[in-house]
Each structure stands twice: as structure tokens, then as C-alpha cells.
Amino acid sequence: MSQIASAQTVRIALVGNPNTGKTSLFNVLCGTRQKTGNYPGVTVEKKIGLVPSSQYNQHSFSVIDLPGLYSLRPASPDERVSAKVLLDRMEGVERPGHVVFVADATNLQRNLYLFSQIRELDVPVLVALTMTDLLEKSGQNLDVEELQKELGVPVVPVVAGDATSVQSFRRKLDQFVDQSPLPEQHLAYEAKLESVLDEFLRQARGHHQISRQEALQLLIFPGDERQWEPNEAVLELAEDAIEKLKAAGLQSPGVLTRNRYSWSRGVTEKVIQRIGKAPTTFRDRMDRFLTGKVTGFASFLVIMAVVFQSIYAWAGPLMDGIEWIFSALGELAGSGLSESPVLQSLLVDGILAGVGSVLVFLPQIMILFAFIAILEDSGYLARTAFMMDRLLGWTGLNGRSFIPLLSSFACAIPGVMSARVIGDERARKATILVAPLMSCSARLPVYVLFIGAFIEPSYGPLWAGAMLFFMHFLGLFVALPVSFILNRGFLKTPPSPFVLEMPPYRMPMVKNVAIRVYESAKKFVVRAGTVIFALSIIIWALSYFPSHNQEMGAIEARYSSLIEQAQTADARESEQSPEAADNEELANVETLKEPGDSAILEPEEQPTKIEQLQAEKERALAGARLEGSYLGMAGKWVQPAFAPLGFDWKLTVGILSAFPAREVIVSTLGIIYNAQDEEEGLKLSLSSAKDEEGNSLYGPLHAITMMVFFALCAQCMSTLVVVQKELGSWKYALYTFVYMTGLAYLAGLLVYQIGSLL
Ligand SMILES: Nc1nc2c(ncn2[C@@H]2O[C@H](COP(=O)(O)OP(=O)(O)OP(=O)(O)O)[C@@H](O)[C@H]2O)c(=O)[nH]1
Ligand SMILES: [Mg+2]
Numbered sequence: 001m002s003q004i005a006s007a008q009t010v011r012i013a014l015v016g017n018p019n020t021g022k023t024s025l026f027n028v029l030c031g032t033r034q035k036t037g038n039y040p041g042v043t044v045e046k047k048i049g050l051v052p053s054s055q056y057n058q059h060s061f062s063v064i065d066l067p068g069l070y071s072l073r074p075a076s077p078d079e080r081v082s083a084k085v086l087l088d089r090m091e092g093v094e095r096p097g098h099v100v101f102v103a104d105a106t107n108l109q110r111n112l113y114l115f116s117q118i119r120e121l122d123v124p125v126l127v128a129l130t131m132t133d134l135l136e137k138s139g140q141n142l143d144v145e146e147l148q149k150e151l152g153v154p155v156v157p158v159v160a161g162d163a164t165s166v167q168s169f170r171r172k173l174d175q176f177v178d179q180s181p182l183p184e185q186h187l188a189y190e191a192k193l194e195s196v197l198d199e200f201l202r203q204a205r206g207h208h209q210i211s212r213q214e215a216l217q218l219l220i221f222p223g224d225e226r227q228w229e230p231n232e233a234v235l236e237l238a239e240d241a242i243e244k245l246k247a248a249g250l251q252s253p254g255v256l257t258r259n260r261y262s263w264s265r266g267v268t269e270k271v272i273q274r275i276g277k278a279p280t281t282f283r284d285r286m287d288r289f290l291t292g293k294v295t296g297f298a299s300f301l302v303i304m305a306v307v308f309q310s311i312y313a314w315a316g317p318l319m320d321g322i323e324w325i326f327s328a329l330g331e332l333a334g335s336g337l338s339e340s341p342v343l344q345s346l347l348v349d350g351i352l353a354g355v356g357s358v359l360v361f362l363p364q365i366m367i368l369f370a371f372i373a374i375l376e377d378s379g380y381l382a383r384t385a386f387m388m389d390r391l392l393g394w395t396g397l398n399g400r401s402f403i404p405l406l407s408s409f410a411c412a413i414p415g416v417m418s419a420r421v422i423g424d425e426r427a428r429k430a431t432i433l434v435a436p437l438m439s440c441s442a443r444l445p446v447y448v449l450f451i452g453a454f455i456e457p458s459y460g461p462l463w464a465g466a467m468l469f470f471m472h473f474l475g476l477f478v479a480l481p482v483s484f485i486l487n488r489g490f491l492k493t494p495p496s497p498f499v500l501e502m503p504p505y506r507m508p509m510v511k512n513v514a515i516r517v518y519e520s521a522k523k524f525v526v527r528a529g530t531v532i533f534a535l536s537i538i539i540w541a542l543s544y545f546p547s548h549n550q551e552m553g554a555i556e557a558r559y560s561s562l563i564e565q566a567q568t569a570d571a572r573e574s575e576q577s578p579e580a581a582d583n584e585e586l587a588n589v590e591t592l593k594e595p596g597d598s599a600i601l602e603p604e605e606q607p608t609k610i611e612q613l614q615a616e617k618e619r620a621l622a623g624a625r626l627e628g629s630y631l632g633m634a635g636k637w638v639q640p641a642f643a644p645l646g647f648d649w650k651l652t653v654g655i656l657s658a659f660p661a662r663e664v665i666v667s668t669l670g671i672i673y674n675a676q677d678e679e680e681g682l683k684l685s686l687s688s689a690k691d692e693e694g695n696s697l698y699g700p701l702h703a704i705t706m707m708v709f710f711a712l713c714a715q716c717m718s719t720l721v722v723v724q725k726e727l728g729s730w731k732y733a734l735y736t737f738v739y740m741t742g743l744a745y746l747a748g749l750l751v752y753q754i755g756s757l758l
Pocket of ligand 2: 022067
């Protein structure tokens with residue numbers, strides 16, 4: 001977001017524990033579409049949005065959405081971002097002048113612990129109380145007035161999904177900025193601690209702008225990695241103060257933590273009362289079922305099977321629709337541009353075939369993301385992470401690795417980034433290195449193409465869905481030994497228990513699901529319109545030029561003589577006996593009308609011998625041009641390397657072109673097959689491709705080998721760039737590329753060779 005805030009714009013930070021609804025609030029305030037989800041650690045980076053002044057507020061705001069954190073002493077890279085911004089130590093980010101503390105009403109006590117630190121920062125704080133709808137449903141009541149009194153700052157309930165509540169929140173935000181009340185009541189610690197702290201603050205503030213919270217961090221946790229650098233004078237003063245505290249036996253973190261906990265417990269007990277009876281335990285029972293050792297795993301498999309079956313089945317008619325649009329466009333462009341064959345080929349065989357064959361998969365992508373959003377927003381994803389820990393704990397994967405790994409099923413890029421929630425550096429590294437093995441949404445078009453062309457026609461739709469399901473698990477299975485070797489062998493990651501705050505089940509918010517689907521669809525279409533578009537042009541050019549070769553010359557010569565012969569024969573026949581010619585034509589029509597012949601052609605539609613020859617010539621020329629093109633030459637040169645996997649030069653070219661982005665294989669094959677055979681869709685062209693003897697070129701084994709290769713191969717430039725960025729060295733991007741591509745090759749080889757034997 002590159003909007004520049006104007007001088008009068010008020011800078012506000014949204015701060016709070018993870019999974020309290022900060023991003024949901026941010027999205028409705030700023031009209032943005034940032035990712036939300038029902039588990040801790042969705043946001044791992046600061047995001048800035050603007051709220052212009054309006055009928056609801058006279059101020060305009062620049063709002064910064066921060067990753068959730070449990071305490072101002074950060075334990076992981078994402079928390080560090082929030083702590084840095086709040087302590088005014090983030091380069092390039094001005095300290096927010098106001099804080100909106102987002103507190104989850106159903107988790108008040110834990111939320112208030114962080115609040116007790118935030119209000120010591122010397123910034124005005126407003127508390128936005130979320131999840132009040134859920135609190136009510138659970139039969140509890142929260143006394144907002146009382147809470148406001150206890151906290152000494154304004155408290156405003158807000159439900160992000162409810163427009164009136166958001167409007168009233170904006171008005172309150174405006175008033176808050178006008179008054180900018182500093183939180184007055186600090187937590188009072190032991191008297192001695194207070195007096196040492198006061199003295200230190202008085203003296204230190206002569207040298208440095210320092211808040212009570214920062215002073216406490218300096219005096220109680222002097223060994224902490226610092227988010228900011230106090231100057232020499234302050235450090236000297238701090239040393240004195242620490243000595244005094246030590247002498248009084250107060251230089252211990254326990255003193256602070258105990259105080260904060262008992263304060264937050266006291267406040268919570270005071271403001272929350274149970275009014276109704278506790279809700280039924282149905283939820284608990286369901287949770288036990290869904291996370292049970294056997295039932296949990298079984299229900300997980302069932303849910304996933306349903307998901308993939310639906311992705312496969314529901315998208316069919318929509319895909320056909322898109323395919324139809326593109327073929328109609330192709331026909332239109334084809335006839336409009338018949339005067340200039342190069343331009344026609346660029347448009348029809350290059351751009352429309354390339355972009356079109358990828359865009360066909362838009363419905364699948366949207367259905368996939370709708371499912372992902374529902375599973376995430378309901379809280380199920382966090383449960384799956386819990387089960388994965390039970391299954392995969394032995395590999396040495398960190399308990400916090402599973403959310404990043406599960407996110408990678410949508411796309412490895414946010415998955416790799418969300419590894420920032422892992423505090424331990426080595427564990428973070430291991431997670432990032434295996435995350436790209438998870439089957440991302442860019443693999444979906446590849447699977448669906450090959451399954452649709454080879455598996456479904458032979459084995460039926462049920463197997464097709466099952467295959468899609470299996471392909472999505474392959475990466476996960478392979479990740480087991482890889483993680484084991486990485487964690488136990490190379491990185492020696494320290495063992496860590498699974499610590500993930502289990503979110504409650506919630507009804508997915510329609511808006512949040514819609515945002516996810518819209519954003520993923522947009523990204524997919526933009527990608528097709530940019531990356532795929534550009535690559536399609538390049539691949540088309542490589543497949544079209546040189547536009548003439550020897551083989552083509554021979555074909556032209558051969559067909560010209562054949563056509564000439566046919567013409568003279570035609571002329572002679574019609575000269576000798578016009579009726580005979582007519583009769584012959586009629587005879588042709590008769591044979592076509594035999595029972596069982598589906599194509600009944602009208603006499604005038606019957607292609608003449610010459611027309612047939614001409615069409616044959618065009619096809620032969622296109623085939624020869626492709627084989628002699630730069631693409632064909634390169635494919636044939638590299639093909640021997642892929643021959644043991646059963647790939648011919650065309651599939652090899654597809655694989656090579658897919659290294660920047662895996663779905664490019666679909667557009668490349670689209671271009672190759674469209675150049676030869678314009679009538680059929682890519683799926684049909686692939687399944688009906690024949691060699692010179694008329695035998696089928698590919699079968700189910702080719703399809704499975706191809707899918708296994710794509711499931712494991714590192715074919716995504718953007719992921720490698722993100723791996724490099726997150727781990728700070730190209731070395732790791734190179735590791736990822738080499739081990740994944742090696743694995744893909746080996747697995748493809750095994751599948752093809754064993755499959756051929758069987
Ligand atoms: N019922 C209810 N659900 C809410 C409310 N606000 C947010 N949610 C849901 O709570 C979950 C968490 O929302 P997010 O906005 O992603 O939370 P966050 O605080 O940004 O989380 P992190 O980025 O992980 O720190 C989502 O599933 C939302 O749909 C609310 O007021 N009521
Ligand atoms: Mg968030």
C-alpha cells in the first residue's frame with residue numbers, strides 16, 4: 001500500500017493478542033482485503049491503510065495493522081515487528097500517536113496482560129472490544145462501564161461483521177483522538193520498585209524520551225535483546241537502578257509478571273458475569289471427536305476427500321464455459337486476421353491458447369480458496385495443526401511449524417513468511433525449507449489437466465477426485481523424511497512442544513471468506529494476464545520461428561504436386577462425364593448416411609479431395625514448423641535427460657518452461673497443441689495425441705509420472721526469492737531448488753520405470 005498520509009492524518013496502531021480480530025477491524029475501517037483467519041499468527045507483517053474523513057469521522061486516519069503479540073518482550077520475528085513499531089524503534093515507520101488495543105472479550109484475562117504493558121507506553125489508548133457476540137452466546141455478560149473504569153481508558157465494543165457497530169466505532173474513534181486521554185492508572189508495583197523506577201525515569205528523561213514500559217524492560221530484563229538503543233547516560237543510570245533493585249531483592253521478572261497476572265485476573269472477575277447457563281457441551285464433544293486419535297484422523301480424511309471431490313466435480317461446467325469463450329475468441333481472431341498469418345498465429349496459438357488454457361482453471365482456484373477460507377475461519381485449521389503435530393512430531397518439526405506448512409497448501413509464499421511465528425531460528429529454517437513441498441494452488445491446474453485427460457476417461461470421476469486428493473498428500477508424505485534429515489541430521493533443531501493457542505470454533509464470517517476468494521481469483525487472473533501472458537508470447541515465438549525450414553519445403557513440394565494431380569483429375573472427370581462426378585459425390589454422401597454414422601453431411605458440405613489435401617498440408621506444415629522451431633530443437637536436445645521418465649520432447653518443453661512458474665506448463669502445452677490442432681481443447685488434444693504409427697502417445701502412466709514430478713519439483717521463482725529473503729541468503733534458495741528438483745526427478749523415474757514393468 002503506497003498511500004501517503006497527509007499532515008493532519010492521525011496515525012493509529014491496531015495492537016493486541018493474536019487472533020483477536022485486528023485485521024477484520026482493519027479491513028472494515030480501511031476498505032482493504034487483508035488476510036484474516038481463525039488462528040494465531042495470520043498477520044506476520046505490518047500493513048498500513050487509510051481511512052479518509054467522512055460523515056462518521058472528521059479526522060482522517062492512517063491505520064497500521066500489526067501482527068498479534070502476547071507480550072512486549074517479543075518471542076518471534078513477527079512479534080518483534082509489533083514491539084519495534086510500538087517502541088518507536090522501527091526504521092522508516094513513525095511511531096503511531098494513538099493505539100487501538102483490540103481485546104477479545106472471550107479471552108479478557110490474557111488480553112489484559114498485554115494491555116498492562118501497552119498502557120505504560122505513554123500513548124493514548126482506546127480499547128476495541130471484539131467477539132462480544134460470542135461472549136453473549138456463551139451466556140456471559142461484560143460490564144463495559146466497569147471495565148472502562150478499571151482500565152482508565154475508553155472501551156468500545158465492536159463487531160467487524162456488523163455495519164452499525166462499525167459506524168459507531170468510527171465516531172468513538174474520532175472523539176478519542178480529539179481528547180487523546182493518556183492512560184492514568186498504572187499498575188502499582190511494590191513501593192520500593194516504584195520509587196526506584198520513578199527516580200530512574202526522572203533522571204533518564206533528561207537524556208532520552210523513555211516510557212515507563214521501556215524503563216521496566218531496561219531494569220528488569222537487562223539481558224534481553226533490545227529493540228532500541230538507549231544512550232550511554234541512560235545505560236549508566238540503569239546500572240545504578242538495577243543495583244538498588246538487586247539489593248532489595250526486586251530485580252526479578254517474577255515480580256512484574258505476578259503483578260500483571262493478578263491484576264488482569266481481578267479485573268476480569270469484576271467485569272464478567274455469567275447470566276445464562278453455560279452452553280451445551282456439544283461443541284466440546286465435537287471438538288473431542290475432531291481431534292481424537294482415531295476419529296480425528298478419520299474425519300480429517302473424509303473432509304479432505306469431500307473437498308477435493310467437490311473441487312473436481314463442481315468446476316466442470318464452469319470450466320467448459322470458459323473454454324468455450326476462448327475457442328470462440330480464437331475463431332473470431334482467426335477469421336479476422338487470415339490476411340496476416342504471423343499475427344494470427346501470435347494471437348490465436350500464442351496468447352489465446354496460452355492464457356486461455358490457464359484461465360480455464362479459475363473456477364477450481366475459487367472453489368479451493370473458498371474451502372481453505374472456511375476451514376481457516378471456522379478454527380478447523382488449528383485442529384489439523386494439532387493432529388499433524390501428533391503425526392509428525394517424531395520428525396523433529398517444531399510445534400509451531402504446522403500452521404506455516406498448512407498455509408503453504410494455498411501458496412508457499414505466505415506459508416514461508418508465516419514461519420516468522422517460530423521463535424527458534426533453526427526450527428524456522430527447517431520449516432521454510434520444507435514448506436515448498438506442500439501442494440500449492442498453482443499445482444492444481446496441472447493435476448486437473450492430466451487427471452481430466454487420462455485418469456477420468458479410463459477410471460471415472462471417483463478415481464479422478466481420489467487422485468487429486470492423493471496428489472495433495474504426496475508432498476506432505478515426502479516432507480516427513482526430508483524434515484527428519486534436516487532437523488535431526490543437519491540443523492539439530494532443539495525439541496519443542498506444540499504450543500498453539502487453540503481458537504474456539506466460530507461461524508466463518510461471510511465477508512472474510514468472500515475476501516479470500518476474491519483476492520485469490522484476482523491474483524490468478526492478474527498472473528494469467530501478466531506472467532503467463534508474457535511467457536506465452538515468448539513460448540509462441542520460440543515455437544513459431546524460424547518460420548520456415550527444409551522439412552516444410554519438402555512438405556510444400558509434396559502437397560503441391562498432390563493437389564495439382566487432384567486438380568487435373570477433377571478437371572478431366574467433369575469434362576468426361578459430369579453425371580459420373582455427381583454420382584460419385586452422391587455415393588460419398590450415401591456411405592456417410594449408413595446407420596451408426598453420426599456425421600450426416602449435406603452434399604455441399606462434403607470437403608472435396610483438394611480441400612482435404614489442403615487441410616492435411618496445413619497440419620503437416622504446422623507440425624514441421626514446431627519440430628524445427630527453436631523450442632522444438634531445444635526440447636529435442638534436452639529430451640534424452642527426461643526419456644527415462646517417459647517424457648517426449650513436447651512434455652520436456654512443458655517442464656522446462658514451467659521452472660519460473662509451474663502452471664506455465666499448461667499454457668505451453670496449450671500453445672504446442674493449439675498450433676497443431678486448433679479445434680480440440682487441450683485435454684482432448686493430449687489424450688488423443690498419436691505418434692507416426694497412430695499409437696497413443698500418452699497414457700495414465702505418463703500422467704501420473706508428470707503429476708508426481710510436479711508435486712515435488714521446485715518450479716516457482718517467487719518462492720525461491722522469498723526463501724532467500726526470509727533466510728537472508730541465496731544459499732538456501734539454491735538448496736531448496738536442488739533438493740526438490742532432484743527428488744522430483746527420482747520419484748518420477750521410479751514411478752515410470754516401476755509402472756512400465758507392471
Ligand atoms: N464472531 C466474531 N468473530 C470475529 C470478530 N472479529 C473477528 N472475528 C473472527 O476472528 C478471527 C480472527 O480474525 P483476524 O482479524 O484475522 O484476527 P487478528 O487479530 O488479525 O489475528 P492475527 O493476525 O493472527 O494476530 C477470524 O476468523 C474472524 O472472522 C467478531 O467481532 N465476532
Ligand atoms: Mg491479523
